[in-house]
Amino acid sequence: MKKKIIIILPIILVLILLTIFGIKFYQKWRIDHATIEVTLQDNLNIEVYSKVKLKDLIKSINGKLLKNTSIDTKKLGKKTISFQYINDDNIKVPYSFDINIVDTTKPIISLLNSYSVFVGYDGNLVEEFFCGDNYDDHPNCVIEGNFDPNTVGSYPVTLKATDSSNNVMSHDFTVYVNPKSSSSSNSTYEEPITTAFSDIVATHKNKNTKIGIDVSHWQGDIDFQKVKDAGVEFVFIRVGSQKGIGGKYYVDNKFVQNIEGFNKVGIPVGIYFYSYANSKETAIKEAKWILKQIKKYDVTLPIVFDWENWSFYQEFKLSFYHLTEMANAFMATIEKAGYQGMLYSSKNYLENIWYDTPYQIWLAHYTSQTNYTGTYKVWQLCSNGRIDGIYDNTVDINVMY
Numbered sequence: 001m002k003k004k005i006i007i008i009l010p011i012i013l014v015l016i017l018l019t020i021f022g023i024k025f026y027q028k029w030r031i032d033h034a035t036i037e038v039t040l041q042d043n044l045n046i047e048v049y050s051k052v053k054l055k056d057l058i059k060s061i062n063g064k065l066l067k068n069t070s071i072d073t074k075k076l077g078k079k080t081i082s083f084q085y086i087n088d089d090n091i092k093v094p095y096s097f098d099i100n101i102v103d104t105t106k107p108i109i110s111l112l113n114s115y116s117v118f119v120g121y122d123g124n125l126v127e128e129f130f131c132g133d134n135y136d137d138h139p140n141c142v143i144e145g146n147f148d149p150n151t152v153g154s155y156p157v158t159l160k161a162t163d164s165s166n167n168v169m170s171h172d173f174t175v176y177v178n179p180k181s182s183s184s185s186n187s188t189y190e191e192p193i194t195t196a197f198s199d200i201v202a203t204h205k206n207k208n209t210k211i212g213i214d215v216s217h218w219q220g221d222i223d224f225q226k227v228k229d230a231g232v233e234f235v236f237i238r239v240g241s242q243k244g245i246g247g248k249y250y251v252d253n254k255f256v257q258n259i260e261g262f263n264k265v266g267i268p269v270g271i272y273f274y275s276y277a278n279s280k281e282t283a284i285k286e287a288k289w290i291l292k293q294i295k296k297y298d299v300t301l302p303i304v305f306d307w308e309n310w311s312f313y314q315e316f317k318l319s320f321y322h323l324t325e326m327a328n329a330f331m332a333t334i335e336k337a338g339y340q341g342m343l344y345s346s347k348n349y350l351e352n353i354w355y356d357t358p359y360q361i362w363l364a365h366y367t368s369q370t371n372y373t374g375t376y377k378v379w380q381l382c383s384n385g386r387i388d389g390i391y392d393n394t395v396d397i398n399v400m401y
Contacts (some may be wrong), residue, residue: 045100135322229389331359
């Protein structure tokens with residue numbers, strides 16, 4: 001009996017192996033002889049950083065995709081796309097094709113028509129202008145034309161920016177070299193135009209909005225109860241900043257006074273930090289520093305990444321994409337700690353520089369009615385606000401939706 005079992009077991013094993021081999025052979029034969037009819041889009045040059053899915057690249061297919069995957073478009077050059085689909089004969093078949101990731105977007109430069117300097121100017125004129133690119137961290141920006149900083153006159157020159165894909169943006173403008181002027185005591189003082197907080201409340205307050213302010217040391221000593229009595233429903237407080245790129249962090253000299261005061265009168269508080277970050281790592285470091293400063297206070301509104309270094313943008317060597325990645329790293333760190341993250345920026349830069357972000361937006365647009373079409377949570381509509389309880393300076397007024 002044992003001999004029969006010993007003889008039968010190898011036979012069964014062989015039959016199992018033959019069956020498995022037969023199934024695999026049949027499956028391979030089916031795939032090798034399957035009908036594959038895939039028609040790709042005519043243009044497979046894909047713009048860098050664009051949001052593209054597999055289905056967008058296929059014009060027609062004899063079957064159904066297993067998964068409509070997103071295409072990684074972060075790196076320029078040739079990229080092979082491989083996928084599987086079920087054809088009309090219910091056979092899972094593989095397919096692959098090549099696309100080309102390209103950058104056809106021109107750099108962005110400031111489009112001033114003129115710029116003025118005084119005789120003896122010894123700076124780098126190129127660095128006086130905004131010059132950046134969607135892909136390159138450091139596009140080549142040059143001034144073309146004759147310019148003598150030591151001779152009074154007007155000089156027609158061209159600002160030209162070129163990225164690594166040879167996309168070129170140029171703009172003609174005039175540099176005026178002016179004589180050094182002595183100060184004059186004949187100037188007359190004009191009372192600045194201001195916006196009453198009560199007027200903003202009357203215009204923008206409804207069941208879906210709250211009206212608030214943002215403050216820093218510039219507002220001096222605040223009477224928090226009077227501010228609350230005036231109708232302020234929320235506040236964003238500057239926690240601090242950094243002394244330039246790579247510089248030391250410092251706490252706003254009114255931060256503790258402000259947050260304790262607003263916490264005491266029960267006005268909901270958010271936080272903003274004026275950033276000089278130049279990488280994801282430095283942005284994360286900023287976020288962690290902020291979290292330490294606010295841990296013992298009541299912060300229920302977002303913590304805001306406030307990056308506004310446009311006047312010397314070239315020093316940061318950041319593409320617009322990497323700038324956005326940096327901001328996202330800051331806000332991800334904030335949200336991991338249990339707070340809300342938010343990005344602050346003006347309409348122009350939100351529309352032309354920043355890439356889309358999954359985090360909330362604080363829009364700065366000083367106008368009576370914004371025409372910004374993106375999504376935003378807070379709108380800063382003026383910087384010349386007047387309100388009872390703040391007497392040392394004007395204040396920014398905001399609407400929260």
